Amino acid sequence: MIIETKGLTKYYGKTRGVEDLDLVVREGEVFGYLGPNGAGKTTTIRLILDLIRPTRGTAMLFGQPVRGRAAELKTRLGVLPGELALWGNLTARDLLTFLGNLRGGLDWVWVNELAQRLDLDLSRRVGTFSHGNKQKVGLLQAFAHKPDLLILDEPTTGLDPLIQQEFYRLIDEVKAAGRTVFLSSHILPEVDRVCDRVGIIREGHLVAVEEITALKHRRLRQMELTFAQPVPPSAFDLPGVRDMAQTGNSLCFFVDEAPGSLDGVVKRAAQFSIVGMRFEQATLEDIFLTYYHKEGTAPSATRETGTGPDAEWSAKEGKDVAS
Amino acid sequence: MWLRNLFAKTLRDLRGQILGWGIGAGLIGVMVIFLYPSFKDQTAALSEMLKSYPPALMAFFGDFSKMGTYLGWLNIEFFSYGPPILAIFAVVVCTGLIAGEEEKGTLDLLLAHPIRRWRLITHKFAAFVVATVLIMVVIAIIFVGSSVMIGETSQLGRITLATMNIVPITLAGGALALMASVLFRSRRLANMVALVVIIGSWFLESLGKVVDVLKPYRPIALFHYYDSSGALFGAINWSDVEILLALTALLFIISVLAFQRRDIAV
Numbered sequence: 001m002i003i004e005t006k007g008l009t010k011y012y013g014k015t016r017g018v019e020d021l022d023l024v025v026r027e028g029e030v031f032g033y034l035g036p037n038g039a040g041k042t043t044t045i046r047l048i049l050d051l052i053r054p055t056r057g058t059a060m061l062f063g064q065p066v067r068g069r070a071a072e073l074k075t076r077l078g079v080l081p082g083e084l085a086l087w088g089n090l091t092a093r094d095l096l097t098f099l100g101n102l103r104g105g106l107d108w109v110w111v112n113e114l115a116q117r118l119d120l121d122l123s124r125r126v127g128t129f130s131h132g133n134k135q136k137v138g139l140l141q142a143f144a145h146k147p148d149l150l151i152l153d154e155p156t157t158g159l160d161p162l163i164q165q166e167f168y169r170l171i172d173e174v175k176a177a178g179r180t181v182f183l184s185s186h187i188l189p190e191v192d193r194v195c196d197r198v199g200i201i202r203e204g205h206l207v208a209v210e211e212i213t214a215l216k217h218r219r220l221r222q223m224e225l226t227f228a229q230p231v232p233p234s235a236f237d238l239p240g241v242r243d244m245a246q247t248g249n250s251l252c253f254f255v256d257e258a259p260g261s262l263d264g265v266v267k268r269a270a271q272f273s274i275v276g277m278r279f280e281q282a283t284l285e286d287i288f289l290t291y292y293h294k295e296g297t298a299p300s301a302t303r304e305t306g307t308g309p310d311a312e313w314s315a316k317e318g319k320d321v322a323s
Numbered sequence: 324m325w326l327r328n329l330f331a332k333t334l335r336d337l338r339g340q341i342l343g344w345g346i347g348a349g350l351i352g353v354m355v356i357f358l359y360p361s362f363k364d365q366t367a368a369l370s371e372m373l374k375s376y377p378p379a380l381m382a383f384f385g386d387f388s389k390m391g392t393y394l395g396w397l398n399i400e401f402f403s404y405g406p407p408i409l410a411i412f413a414v415v416v417c418t419g420l421i422a423g424e425e426e427k428g429t430l431d432l433l434l435a436h437p438i439r440r441w442r443l444i445t446h447k448f449a450a451f452v453v454a455t456v457l458i459m460v461v462i463a464i465i466f467v468g469s470s471v472m473i474g475e476t477s478q479l480g481r482i483t484l485a486t487m488n489i490v491p492i493t494l495a496g497g498a499l500a501l502m503a504s505v506l507f508r509s510r511r512l513a514n515m516v517a518l519v520v521i522i523g524s525w526f527l528e529s530l531g532k533v534v535d536v537l538k539p540y541r542p543i544a545l546f547h548y549y550d551s552s553g554a555l556f557g558a559i560n561w562s563d564v565e566i567l568l569a570l571t572a573l574l575f576i577i578s579v580l581a582f583q584r585r586d587i588a589v
Contacts, residue, residue, distance in 0.1 A: 042589070051434055052586040071439040079435035083589075085428030089336070098326040102436040
């Protein structure tokens, strides 16, 4: 295992950071660590990097506990810290030189290629950079030595869409080379695009770990149908429809993207007289609220999509949203 | 070469401080030195005047016994007051070494690299030590140059020695500030605590010379172990220097141990 945590728990005084995290990242995979802001993503990463010490539990990198051995293990690591801070008085090139020297030198051919691909001018002082350009410097220093494991905390923050696409291509290349990526994000399409597996963290707890293909089944659309006259919500008591709400002549609900779900809704809606329709991708927040409800349970309807032993669900009692 | 390692980079980041404090303190010295020729002629009259002041007051303001001499003049006008001022440099720099990077957020980036925490803090403190020595070198050069300009060339070695004698007390102040910054995590709080302790110890030592109640407490004052008169007139009291350097080492080791154990703040 490249990353493994066992019962990893961190309290800041009485404030919960993360609790009983059992996380496994396998060699060669791109693992997305997904969760809303404040869920504990950065805390997990800082624990894995030995920047903060666990209240209990252990974190291991490359099969070794990080406590006491963090410096050696970090030779194989490329890290983009969350809320990246840089020394503004250095040029990007000097900054990369300095950080590279902490690792014993840099492959400048590769670094220059990276800079070109991310469209970054290395001769400028970092202090004059926009947020997005600073983020590029952060990515460059993480990728520069072709590490065995990349740990990236919200890597695409501030990047414009074209650069984001280039970043995704870089991740693809890292994966193709058999190296491992652990990236945190709160952006679902991003995780969709690059990850093999996803861990979902909510309020400090890992509520789900599953293959990205399984998560896709959980993707939701928000639909609002406005009819000529009131239609009973029970008319849309169909597979894949959830969180039904009625307001006057309108029905608002979520429909998942499992095969048949949307088709059923559209065919049922066609039986009524429709005056308005809104249909949009549900936000990650909606998905969290629907699938990973307050108590952190997974709905039984989608449980079967979890594949293999790694589709671990936190087995706590709570109401089953889908039923 | 300034980006070769953390020591070099820290020293590079301190170059403004080195020049600023070196030249700044040096210029105070230049003023004092250039005033000496006109003062020298008034020595007799001044000595008369000072005799009418209470001896206790004189003791507080320094060693006036050799005031008539060039070195005595420098002692009262610079070497007594210089170190508490240079302590501000030590405190501001040393609280910045760790807590400064921590508050900026760059410590997370540094520690994402294969560098052990004890090495990180050692590189940083070593840069402060070298910066301190360099500042004293700048001050000594300015003092020696100014002395030559006014024709006082017989005591250049003594002046250099007395300037270098400021190094140990400055290092001890810096180590104290470093420890405070590692323990308290807040740079502002560490600045305050360290400055209160250092300036307080200067007052304790100065007042302790004349106020009997304070006398027994003088040994706990940092400045009890800084003796400018010894460096200027007699011999350097090496046990004082050793005590200050040992204290520096002790405070630094406590800083390292505390830094090894604690969480890095976000």
